[in-house]
Amino acid sequence: MYRFLRFPILLVGLFLAVSSFAANNPQPALTTEDALGPQVVQPIEFPHNRHAGLRNPADPTNSDPLKGGMEINCQYCHTYARRSAVAGIPPLQKCIGCHQSIESVRNKPRIVELFKYWDAKKAVPWKKVHDLPDFVRFNHERHIKRFVEQQDRPVQEACGYCHGDVKEMTVARRQKPLSMGWCATCHEKDHPVVAEGGTPIAGQAYWYSFQKPVAQDKSAVVKAKGPNDCWQCHK
Amino acid sequence: MIDSGFDRRDFLKVLGWSGAAVALSGCGNTSIEDGKETVVSYVEANDYMIPGIGVYFNSTCAQCDAGCSINGRVREGRVLKLEGNPDSAINKGKLCALGQAGVQHHYNPDRVREPLLRNGSKGETITWEKAYALIAEKLSGVQGEEIAFLSGGVSGHLKALLGNYLESLGTKNHFVYEAVAPGVTRAANVKAYGVDMPRYRFDKAQVVLSFGADFLGSWVSPVHFSQQYAQFRKGVNGQRGVLIQVESKMTLTGANADRWLAVKPGTEGVLALGIINALGMATGDVAELVKGYDKARVSHETGVSPGQIDKIAALLKLRSPSLVLAGSAAEGYAHGSQNAAAINLLNQVLGNVGKTIEAPVSVPFPQMAPSKGNTAALKLLNDGLAAGKYKVLFNFAANPVFTAPGAFKFKDHLSKAGFKVAFAHYLDETALQADLVLPLDSALEDWGTQVPEYMTEGAQINIQQPLMERLHANTRGMGDILLNLIKQKKADEYKGFEDYYAYLRGAMLQNKGALGGGGTDDDTFWNTTLTQGIVKLAGTAGALSAHVGAAGLTLPAHAAADEQYPLHLIPGVTANLRDGRHTNQPWLQESPDPLTTIVWDSWVEVHPKKATELGIVEGDIVEVTSKTGSVKAQVYLFPGIHPEAISIPVGRGHDAMGRYARGYGVNPFQIMDAVFERETGELAMHETRVNIKKTGQRVLVVKDEGSAGALQMGRKIAARVSTDQVDLSKEV
Ligand code: SF4
Numbered sequence: 001m002y003r004f005l006r007f008p009i010l011l012v013g014l015f016l017a018v019s020s021f022a023a024n025n026p027q028p029a030l031t032t033e034d035a036l037g038p039q040v041v042q043p044i045e046f047p048h049n050r051h052a053g054l055r056n057p058a059d060p061t062n063s064d065p066l067k068g069g070m071e072i073n074c075q076y077c078h079t080y081a082r083r084s085a086v087a088g089i090p091p092l093q094k095c096i097g098c099h100q101s102i103e104s105v106r107n108k109p110r111i112v113e114l115f116k117y118w119d120a121k122k123a124v125p126w127k128k129v130h131d132l133p134d135f136v137r138f139n140h141e142r143h144i145k146r147f148v149e150q151q152d153r154p155v156q157e158a159c160g161y162c163h164g165d166v167k168e169m170t171v172a173r174r175q176k177p178l179s180m181g182w183c184a185t186c187h188e189k190d191h192p193v194v195a196e197g198g199t200p201i202a203g204q205a206y207w208y209s210f211q212k213p214v215a216q217d218k219s220a221v222v223k224a225k226g227p228n229d230c231w232q233c234h235k
Numbered sequence: 236m237i238d239s240g241f242d243r244r245d246f247l248k249v250l251g252w253s254g255a256a257v258a259l260s261g262c263g264n265t266s267i268e269d270g271k272e273t274v275v276s277y278v279e280a281n282d283y284m285i286p287g288i289g290v291y292f293n294s295t296c297a298q299c300d301a302g303c304s305i306n307g308r309v310r311e312g313r314v315l316k317l318e319g320n321p322d323s324a325i326n327k328g329k330l331c332a333l334g335q336a337g338v339q340h341h342y343n344p345d346r347v348r349e350p351l352l353r354n355g356s357k358g359e360t361i362t363w364e365k366a367y368a369l370i371a372e373k374l375s376g377v378q379g380e381e382i383a384f385l386s387g388g389v390s391g392h393l394k395a396l397l398g399n400y401l402e403s404l405g406t407k408n409h410f411v412y413e414a415v416a417p418g419v420t421r422a423a424n425v426k427a428y429g430v431d432m433p434r435y436r437f438d439k440a441q442v443v444l445s446f447g448a449d450f451l452g453s454w455v456s457p458v459h460f461s462q463q464y465a466q467f468r469k470g471v472n473g474q475r476g477v478l479i480q481v482e483s484k485m486t487l488t489g490a491n492a493d494r495w496l497a498v499k500p501g502t503e504g505v506l507a508l509g510i511i512n513a514l515g516m517a518t519g520d521v522a523e524l525v526k527g528y529d530k531a532r533v534s535h536e537t538g539v540s541p542g543q544i545d546k547i548a549a550l551l552k553l554r555s556p557s558l559v560l561a562g563s564a565a566e567g568y569a570h571g572s573q574n575a576a577a578i579n580l581l582n583q584v585l586g587n588v589g590k591t592i593e594a595p596v597s598v599p600f601p602q603m604a605p606s607k608g609n610t611a612a613l614k615l616l617n618d619g620l621a622a623g624k625y626k627v628l629f630n631f632a633a634n635p636v637f638t639a640p641g642a643f644k645f646k647d648h649l650s651k652a653g654f655k656v657a658f659a660h661y662l663d664e665t666a667l668q669a670d671l672v673l674p675l676d677s678a679l680e681d682w683g684t685q686v687p688e689y690m691t692e693g694a695q696i697n698i699q700q701p702l703m704e705r706l707h708a709n710t711r712g713m714g715d716i717l718l719n720l721i722k723q724k725k726a727d728e729y730k731g732f733e734d735y736y737a738y739l740r741g742a743m744l745q746n747k748g749a750l751g752g753g754g755t756d757d758d759t760f761w762n763t764t765l766t767q768g769i770v771k772l773a774g775t776a777g778a779l780s781a782h783v784g785a786a787g788l789t790l791p792a793h794a795a796a797d798e799q800y801p802l803h804l805i806p807g808v809t810a811n812l813r814d815g816r817h818t819n820q821p822w823l824q825e826s827p828d829p830l831t832t833i834v835w836d837s838w839v840e841v842h843p844k845k846a847t848e849l850g851i852v853e854g855d856i857v858e859v860t861s862k863t864g865s866v867k868a869q870v871y872l873f874p875g876i877h878p879e880a881i882s883i884p885v886g887r888g889h890d891a892m893g894r895y896a897r898g899y900g901v902n903p904f905q906i907m908d909a910v911f912e913r914e915t916g917e918l919a920m921h922e923t924r925v926n927i928k929k930t931g932q933r934v935l936v937v938k939d940e941g942s943a944g945a946l947q948m949g950r951k952i953a954a955r956v957s958t959d960q961v962d963l964s965k966e967v
Contacts, residue, residue: 088276089277089286128271131271
């Protein structure tokens with residue numbers, strides 16, 4: 001075959017292959033701000049609302065599971081989120097730690113199921129609800145350090161930026177698009193890097209001082225954008 | 236090899252375009268697959284186990300016998316990466332490429348996962364209970380001398396346990412076989428120094444003269460030697476050490492040398508005696524011996540010019556101490572012992588013994604010292620098999636069907652053994668011939684201890700411990716298997732040990748005092764031992780014999796060339812593949828050979844001059860024929876090989892073992908003649924003579940070298956001069 005023909009033919013072939021691949025795989029509609037992820041079926045239907053939900057003022061003993069939660073701090077179970085880039089899933093031991101002494105629900109089907117795993121010393125095969133592509137390195141620890149530890153925001157608010165209002169959910173469901181554009185909507189905003197009165201928020205002011213120009217509003221609160229270097233997430 | 240046709244440049248262009256197309260179609264969040272993947276949590280987690288954060292455990296590299304200590308990163312219960320353990324005096328935190336590939340041994344998709352019993356040409360899965368019962372059944376009524384156990388080098392507690400098992404069977408037939416081992420050098424060392432492997436002090440030497448010892452690549456303890464070499468290059472008092480490498484095929488070490496000399500294959504000993512003569516330092520019978528080796532004769536026989544011999548002698552005189560090494564290239568001939576003896580004699584004449592050659596230390600537990608062996612042991616077994624002597628044969632950590640020289644006809648003889656049991660990681664060539672295959676744990680799942688042959692400062696016992704849980708439910712550690720087997724014979728004696736772990740712990744605690752744990756309680760001692768991964772011992776240093784003599788040293792007269800087979804076949808032992816037991820690890824196939832940059836294939840190194848003479852160009856497929864057989868492979872033109880020799884690397888050419896090994900390259904062991912070293916009876920690996928013929932086929936050699944690599948296209952990126960333009964006495 002003529003050499004000069006070989007290359008264009010291959011190119012056309014490849015283009016056809018790629019475009020037909022794209023045509024057969026329709027893109028999911030680009031999610032809007034609050035588009036939900038799919039409803040995921042879990043081996044045990046874990047009720048987030050029961051654990052993290054607000055107490056029912058009318059039921060101070062918290063006796064009716066359908067009506068109120070226990071306001072457990074997210075970090076009590078999701079303890080790895082503040083210590084590692086990945087949040088992980090709490091070990092089964094954690095569930096059992098409490099539930100072995102909660103006799104009142106011991107015979108409920110979900111708890112019976114839970115103890116079956118424990119007795120067999122088998123891990124619960126939870127399904128991933130929030131799955132980022134492998135080329136994205138989201139760091140839980142950094143976000144918790146900044147919002148919860150440095151800025152002292154409520155835990156549920158901080159987690160909720162990405163995970164939505166978990167205290168209202170039973171099985172967790174993705175609440176945000178988690179696309180790069182969506183991440184950038186936060187990272188492009190000006191955030192206060194000093195608290196009122198000009199006190200730097202931990203090491204942040206130092207870090208942000210490298211980013212010029214730094215916005216300053218009337219109350220003399222210094223503001224800057226969140227980290228927006230590519231490598232922050234794409235390492 | 237790929238057939239030429241489609242140009243690499245075109246291919247890259249197209250790849251670029253299609254890559255862009257894929258990238259465009261990949262916009263948006265298509266990669267998010269909520270609810271599809273399982274995220275498995277721990278059932279119980281220790282405090283230090285945090286998802287996403289690595290935990291490090293110490294263990295020992297099992298890819299070769301050098302005994303480097305490893306430090307493995309474990310995350311979410313999976314071992315991800317191995318590095319060297321800095322506390323080990325052997326590798327001081329470093330690891331060679333072969334060691335790095337250890338994770339691919341562990342995760343290898345082709346590992347044997349279930350005990351398999353032969354049923355015709357197929358393997359049938361059976362339970363372990365049945366496998367043990369079957370072994371007991373086959374052993375019953377069989378005499379001790381009808382049982383043979385073939386293994387690679389074993390050491391530590393496993394060796395002790397194996398010894399006890401063989402004793403309980405009443406057999407003395409333990410054949411230790413390492414296909415690539417310095418068997419002849421060991422024997423020559425015993426004669427010259429009184430020990431089989433002295434401690435070499437590269438760091439104290441000012442000149443290293445190595446006769447084919449590839450100490451940076453594949454010889455004895457390459458990671459350790461590389462570090463010593465770095466010291467040597469830094470030099471004493473700022474004076475950089477000089478490395479001279481003498482060999483017929485350039486090795487990795489040769490490529491690093493200041494001066495590389497190609498000698499006629501097999502004449503290393505002649506050159507050594509010639510240098511002794513040129514030094515003029517010898518007295519007595521040594522002087523008498525070397526008298527005849529004047530420059531003219533030596534130069535004629537070895538092909539090294541008289542000027543070079545003078546320069547080497549001048550340098551050795553000027554700089555002392557030096558270190559002279561006899562490597563596999565010198566020992567691989569029928570007169571290998573004599574070659575090595577001549578080279579060791581040069582060391583003695585130079586007064587290096589005691590300075591750069593020191594007495595080694597050994598562990599104070601001789602029953603744990605490594606068992607060593609080379610092809611002489613295999614020959615013995617092979618003869619026994621041929622005579623139909625064995626009713627039961629065990630095989631562990633050796634693959635003789637692949638590595639035995641073709642002339643042994645090992646595979647045919649093997650079939651005469653009654654019942655063959657293979658303890659195996661892969662279904663390699665030998666396991667495929669077995670009647671019963673028992674799957675082994677990987678080195679990263681198993682318990683053990685290892686004692687290296689080559690010790691450095693002080694002695695050490697290396698600990699091997701699991702870095703993670705078993706990947707496959709039905710593999711077992713070799714120790715556990717042996718323990719189970721020995722219980723069939725000596726139930727009472729071993730009933731206290733539930734498993735090999737218990738045996739190991741018990742044995743270590745019993746000797747706590749001697750292992751440096753006197754005064755600590757058992758748990759503390761054991762935990763410290765596991766944490767450190769090494770038990771360091773003072774060790775006992777032997778003594779070197781000071782005897783200098785030339786008694787019995789005679790080098791054969793230069794043999795006339797064989798008309799039918801005019802070329803020497805030099806089996807190349809590469810740093811990555813060694814004897815081919817790890818060829819199924821794709822990283823090793825993929826990493827380019829350091830000298831030729833070829834990947835995933837074998838090649839025949841031919842000197843450009845010889846190639847012109849034969850009308851061969853790079854990529855020609857040639858047939859290499861010896862008395863024993865022939866193989867076909869692509870030609871690579873290599874100036875680093877003597878024109879009278881060709882070289883084919885060993886390790887490739889598997890026809891079993893797994894998807895990354897099978898069908899890639901050729902196996903030069905297949906065409907090796909059965910020529911033996913005269914004194915030790917080891918296989919003379921370099922003695923095979925061959926001829927080469929063009930087949931008419933030609934391929935594109937797949938290699939990294941080329942416009943992207945070594946060819947400088949006139950750009951003078953790295954300047955070079957020919958070594959003949961360098962006056963060695965001024966340069967160094
Ligand atoms: S030399 Fe390489 S393969 Fe051998 S023990 Fe050391 S690191 Fe492992």
